[in-house]
Amino acid sequence: MSDELDPGPPPSELKGLLMEHLLTGEPTRAELDRVGRALLQPRGLERQTSRRRFPPELLAAAAVLSIVVGGALIVWNVRAEVQAREGPLDREIFVVLEAGDVQLAEALLTKCARPECQESRRELSRLARKVEEGVPVVADDLEGLAQHSAEALNTNQILSALNAGQLATELRVNQLQREGVAGSKATLAANAFARAHRDSSIEGRRQALLDVLSLVPGTTLAGQARLMFDGLAARESPDASATAPILATEVDLAKEPEPGDEVSAPLPAKEPGDTHLDLIVGTRTRLTAEGLARVAIGDPGIADVRAVRAGLVIEGVAPGTTTMLVWMAKGERRAYTITVRAK
């Protein structure tokens, strides 16, 4: 590249123009003073001199920190963007699972055709079965699920959902209401179902599930509760197949007593050991108690229960074992195991 030569002074043809404008743009004294005063105003100087100066090491550290934090934000944004692109189904799955509704999450995963969703669904089903059977789920069990799922499937949250039973009560209430159950009863049943997951003792879980069965018989939730109850029973007794299915039926307490109802025992104490009733097919027994609010029988095919004045009449219908729940007006609840033997 050749060097440019200094063009020298301006050509004579331009000198006239340049001379004419030698002072063009020159400020007046007043203009100069005005700007000078503005520059030297205390506020202006304060603004300039108030700048804090940090040592270069600190600035360097701040720069590194900015890069790291900025990078993390970018990653977070990208991840959010990717998740947003993956569609509403994924987000719904995450939300539901994080809310603790394993069954609903499972159902949603079924809708997702991607292989990782299917794998997650299988893992989730396996874990849900373990929970239903009363087998504690440990963190190791979640490794498979985490491998096939996005990071949104937070291990702790799943563990919490599965083991601690933080199931989505609200969703269950809605589902029950859609199935025609009244709001208060739906809430009671959903809470009982949650309690069935939360309770540390098998007996506590059984009682909670019986509550569900008696409160909302014939509903989806009752079906789930029955499965879970059977799972607990199978764990408790190897001869699980002999356990009669529980079909809770609420007894109308307003019904008038019939002639021949006999009183065989007062309403026993609430300890589990005292709540066993033995009957023979075709015989009746009467439980007396004041302030009965509601009663439900697990399988009316095994024992029939009717309300009488200040008590209940229970009749053995067929051989087997079933459960009866009695609610008192003060809110107390008692569970009875009724065993009916053949003649």
Added chain:
Amino acid sequence: MTDFEGANTHAQVTALVTLTPPRLDLATLYQAHGRQVWRTVARLGVPFEGVEDVVQEVFLIAHGRSNFAAHSSPLTYLLGIAIKLAANARRTSRRRVAIAVPDSLPDGARGVDEELDRRRLLTELDRTLSILPDEQREVLVLCDLESLSAPEVSAVLGVKLNTVYSRLRLARAALLRHLGKEARS
């Protein structure tokens, strides 16, 4: 660009910090170079009403910068800032449909005729120089009107000396063609 550019070790940075001379007083700086900066800004096509603001900003920016005191020539440094701010102001003014002429003249101490004449000259110069691209106009104003040397202009604009020569040559040629056309018409 910072004071510490090129300083790789803590010791080098510390040395630079220690050696940095105290900054110049703003009042002194303005007294010495205010007039020339003002004139340059006005000649670079900044609307008359905006010149005062640009000048003020030039000095505030220069005074606020940490590397100002270490600069070899305060004037070239100030003019470098002025060139950039003037370019911004020109771009802003181009977006406006027209620049309103004020109803009253700001400087009551001067005669009305004198003030009008002053503005007319500035408008004429602006109209003439507006045929040039910005980079040629900047070189012509600094070299031929402000009488800065080519190396000084090179420092102000941050371009090579050859670039200054080239732009100056092109600017003068374009201006001569324009004046020739005007004379013929």
